[in-house]
Amino acid sequence: MRLHRLGITAFGPFGATEEIDFDALCAAGIFLLHGPTGAGKTSVLDAVCYGLYGAVPGARQSPGTSLRSDHAPPDLLTEIRLELTVGGRRLEITRSPAQTRPKKKGDGYTTEKAQSRLREYVPDEGWRALSRSNQEIGEEITQLIGMSRDQFCQVVLLPQGDFARFLRADAEARGKLLGRLFDTRRFAAVEEHLAELRRAAGTQVRAGDERILAIAQRIAQAAGPAASECPLPGIQPGEPGLADAVLEWAATARSSARERLDIAASVLSAAESRQTAARLALDTARELAGLQQRYEETRRRATAVEAGRAGHDQAQERLKRARKADLVAPALELREEADRAHRRADAARDRSRAGLPGDLADAGAEQLTALERRLREELGGLDAARRAERRGAEIDSERTALERQARADDELIRDAESWLAGWETTRNRLHTRIEAAQEAATRAELLAGRLDPARRRLDAARRRDALAARVSDAEERLGAARERALATGEAWLGLRERRLRDIAAELARELADGEACAVCGSPDHPLPARAGDGHVDQAVEDAAEAAHRRAEQARTEAEHALAAERERHAAARAE
Known part of the structure; x- marks a missing residue:
């Protein structure tokens, strides 16, 4: 500016x-x-x-x-x-x-x-x-x-009375005055935020130190005797240098443990070599013992065989005779089976002749065979007649169905002739409908191209109406916010005026016998001012000022909201 x-x-x-x-x-x-x-x-x-x-x-x-x-x-x-x-x-x-x-x-x-x-x-x-x-x-x-008027006066135009008070005030009072004039609350908030970050970082550091100590304890348990050679440093969580000390101790413990591991590995290698030699000797001794045991078993079996040789010869003789008897056993069984079959055939023949008529009871096999052939021929003729009868019934059913289909075909021919008689009229009518449908499709395509813009304009009109209501609401809220800002501003200025009228009483409260007055410089205070009824102190004025600032902030937010609603309403109205 x-x-x-x-x-x-x-x-x-x-x-x-x-x-x-x-x-x-x-x-x-x-x-x-x-x-x-x-x-x-x-x-x-x-x-x-x-x-x-x-x-x-x-x-x-x-x-x-x-x-x-x-x-x-x-x-x-x-x-x-x-x-x-x-x-x-x-x-x-x-x-x-x-x-x-x-x-x-x-x-x-x-x-x-x-x-x-x-x-x-x-x-x-x-x-x-x-x-x-x-x-x-x-x-x-x-x-x-x-900037608003209050911000402009605080930042650009320092009030004269506040400047004089600033010159006479101590460091704490100057800080409060500068904080009120320049609104240093954000710096205090930043300081508090940094302190909170410092506390959080300290908590994280202590937690990390505790985890480091826990890991060191686990390393000591895993290292065993190697860890006892170099004890863990006695540093508490949060003390500086904990991580470096633990790393140094861990490196020493690791070196000791590695030396012990190499020694144990060499001892293990020697023990494994001795174990391999002992296992080979054991296998050799076991093999020799097995061979000796098999030799003893073989000698016992040979002695037993010599003792039972006479019984074995007798068993061999009996086996030869049994094999000779086994060769004639099938012929004997076949003869018995043939006798049984002959008796069953005689019984079956007697039963068959019992079922024949009296004149055929004494007939021979040739006569019975000829009679069977003749009966089979008669049965074949009867089967052919039965099949011909069934075929005749099927032909009658087919003929009835064909007659019914013929009558249906005649009716279809008559319907087709009547339909063909009016075909030209029907074709002209359908052609007219096709042309009308094509014209309707063309109009539909044209209207479809105009429908989307119309829908967009309709949506924009609806948004415009809704946004107009929202603009009215925002204007009402802005009016109410301005009224509250004016009311709180007038209340704050009134309280400030009342406090300034009684500022002498506030200064008089700070007077002490023998100390110079901040206004006139005299060490004598014969008639200090007294606060009247309804005196306004600094706290009441600050509360009123804070309320006024909140009202101004609400008014500014309402103005921004109204401007945004107006922009959206103007865009919808233009569309």
Whole structure:
């Protein structure tokens, strides 16, 4: 932001019109406002703040106070005109507070409402009017500067009373004042966050040390006697150098354990060699014992065989006779089987002749065979007649079905002839329907191309209506947030004014006999001020200020939300 020109008319101690050319003052890069008390140095800064935000810093905007100069003539209206460049734009802001002026006709005075005008300089067009609304101008300037009035006063314009208190205060009081002016809560939050990180890191370090010690204990258990040669260092968790000491101890224990392992490996190798030689000797002795046992067993079996040779010869003789008897046994069995078959055949013949008629009881085999052949021929003829009868019945069924199919075919032929008689009419009618369907398909394709844009416009219209309601809700919330911000601001300024009126009582509480007064420097305090009824202390004022800041924050968030809703509504409306 860069100031170019400031015009002050009937404002504060300035009874006439004063012009300040900041471009000329800034030619050297920096300038100083100086002069005796009451010369109007603070009023110049108040005029800049009033031109930007329509209000002056601190308690000078308290209810009941007036920005109009008491030295100005009645017909000269109070006005602040500020020309500046901010955000790459050259603007001119003109503001007039609410004031009384003589009536143009008749006697008496009338109240002139507060007015604001905003113009922008365009190189090709010159000065162009932008707005005459206090609210729109305030929002535009706040967005361009990026700070509210309180933030601007805290960061850019340090209040005069707070600066004097800052010079006289001790380090703790200065810290509190700087924290209130510049809002250092985020730095305190960062400090607390870093402390929390430090505590968390310390906890992690201690946990890691405990895990290192646990691993060292496991190494000591695994190393066994090798670990006893170099005891574990007695360092507690959290002490520096624990990891290095444990690593050094682990390296020593590992070297000892490796030496013991090499010794044990050599001893094991020698023991394995002795075990292999002993196993070979054992196998040889076992093989010799097995051969000796087999030799003894063979001798016992040979003795037993010589003792039973006579019985064996007798058994061999009996075996020869049994084999000779076995050769004639099948012939004897065949003769017995033939006798049994002959008796069964005789019995079967007697039973068969018993079932024959009396005249055939004594017939021979040839007569019975001829009779059987003749009976079989008669049975064959009967079977052929039965099959012919079944075939006749099937032919009758087929003939009936064919007659029924013939009648159905005749009816189908008559239907086809009648259908063919009206075929031309039917074909013309179907052709007409096909052409109509093709025309309908063409129209459907054309309408389908127009349907998607229409649907999008319909969806956009619905979104526009919904967003219009949301914009209205956002405007209502913004109005409520502005009212709360104004109410909390007025309450805070009122409490601040009441505290400033009783600031002498606060200073009097800090007085001590024999110590110099911070205001007049006298060590004598004959009549200290006393707090009146309804005295406001620092805590009450800070609480009111915090409430006002929260209300301002809520108002800013409501403004951003309204701007976003308006953008979405404008996009939907354009679509």
